[in-house]
Amino acid sequence: MSDFTHGFWPIYISVITVASIVGTWVFLRSQTTRKLAPGEKPELMEHTWDGDLRDLNNPLPRWWLGLFYGTLVFAVAYLLLWPGLGNFAGVLGWTSSNAYEAEVKAAEAKFQPVYAGFMKQDIASVAADPEARAIGRNLFLTYCSQCHGSDATGARGFPNLTDHDWLYGGDPDTIVATLTGGRSGIMPALGEALGPQGTKEVANHVLSLSGRKHDAALAAAGKVKFAENCAACHMPDGTGMQALGAPNLTDKVWLYGGSEATIIETVTKGRNGVMPAMTQTLGTTSNKEAKLHLLAAYVYGLSQKQ
Numbered sequence: 001m002s003d004f005t006h007g008f009w010p011i012y013i014s015v016i017t018v019a020s021i022v023g024t025w026v027f028l029r030s031q032t033t034r035k036l037a038p039g040e041k042p043e044l045m046e047h048t049w050d051g052d053l054r055d056l057n058n059p060l061p062r063w064w065l066g067l068f069y070g071t072l073v074f075a076v077a078y079l080l081l082w083p084g085l086g087n088f089a090g091v092l093g094w095t096s097s098n099a100y101e102a103e104v105k106a107a108e109a110k111f112q113p114v115y116a117g118f119m120k121q122d123i124a125s126v127a128a129d130p131e132a133r134a135i136g137r138n139l140f141l142t143y144c145s146q147c148h149g150s151d152a153t154g155a156r157g158f159p160n161l162t163d164h165d166w167l168y169g170g171d172p173d174t175i176v177a178t179l180t181g182g183r184s185g186i187m188p189a190l191g192e193a194l195g196p197q198g199t200k201e202v203a204n205h206v207l208s209l210s211g212r213k214h215d216a217a218l219a220a221a222g223k224v225k226f227a228e229n230c231a232a233c234h235m236p237d238g239t240g241m242q243a244l245g246a247p248n249l250t251d252k253v254w255l256y257g258g259s260e261a262t263i264i265e266t267v268t269k270g271r272n273g274v275m276p277a278m279t280q281t282l283g284t285t286s287n288k289e290a291k292l293h294l295l296a297a298y299v300y301g302l303s304q305k306q
């Protein structure tokens with residue numbers, strides 16, 4: 001494959017390259033063929049500096065010339081073997097992309113047996129293996145940490161994976177399903193349906209669910225609205241529904257935040273947290289299935305330790 005956009009440039013470059021190599025060789029020859037005849041004195045050039053610093057026309061030392069010719073031989077050999085001369089691909093047929101592919105293949109071959117061993121074990125056993133956890137951690141840092149943080153404790157809108165609180169579930173199969181298919185939590189915007197007062201009331205009811213400071217009268221009014229508008233997903237008692245990824249509102253763990261203002265914002269505008277599917281996060285990387293297995297085990301292990 002050529003990176004040149006026009007057929008003229010490879011020729012232009014080749015002509016300049018060849019001309020400079022040949023030109024250098026001719027120049028070196030022209031400067032070195034003259035040898036001193038026996039008894040001949042080196043010619044004194046017509047200038048003298050600093051009183052006694054004279055310029056003699058001696059032939060260049062042999063070793064020095066050898067180096068010069070060496071660079072020419074190197075240049076010719078290089079241009080024959082590797083790409084460099086216009087469109088000529090070089091005798092070895094080297095390209096950066098096939099060099100990269102070869103490296104990937106070598107790495108794959110190296111890891112394949114290791115991965116294959118882990119593929120035979122279930123998630124819980126893999127999670128207990130320190131070597132697997134070390135690999136899982138590296139994979140997590142590569143593919144997941146930009147959203148969940150390098151310590152997997154998450155951030156606003158990105159769940160903490162080290163606690164026992166799960167949006168979708170923390171058993172091995174559910175974690176695998178989360179990674180494979182991705183997740184999209186859909187909390188509808190209900191601000192218009194509830195109005196500002198209704199939203200404030202329902203938010204105070206949500207505050208009361210986890211024992212936060214709230215206005216009792218507002219919360220009581222909100223309880224009815226919660227049953228009508230929210231219970232279908234968050235359950236009547238507010239403990240959430242993992243099938244939908246609707247968070248438990250009675251615990252002290254918040255995905256977006258548990259202040260009155262944040263809850264009002266959540267209810268008014270809705271939320272849509274998206275966990276990308278494996279096809280996106282792992283792309284076309286090699287050993288994709290094994291990586292998913294190791295990542296799921298790593299995530300599973302994170303919450304098992306405590």
Ligand code: HEC
Binds near residue numbers: 144169175272296
């Ligand atoms: C682009 C950001 C992003 C990346 C990359 C990402 N995640 Fe997520 N992940 C999320 C979001 C956002 C959620 C919450 C989805 C929701 O709100 O419904 C989530 C949810 C999860 C859950 C479900 C947690 C629960 O409580 O049920 C798991 C498990 C998970 N991610 C693991 C991973 C792993 C492992 C990787 C790397 C392979 C990864 N994530 C990469 C954004 C990301």
Ligand code: HEC
Binds near residue numbers: 230234244274
């Ligand atoms: C269609 C189902 C559905 C309905 C109806 C619904 N929710 Fe949600 N809610 C969700 C989902 C799913 C999420 C998680 C969003 C995400 O993952 O980004 C959520 C998130 C939330 C959060 C954020 C919790 C946190 O940890 O930060 C609050 C608060 C909340 N809902 C309150 C309510 C209230 C109050 C109502 C009723 C007025 C309501 N929801 C109605 C599905 C629903």
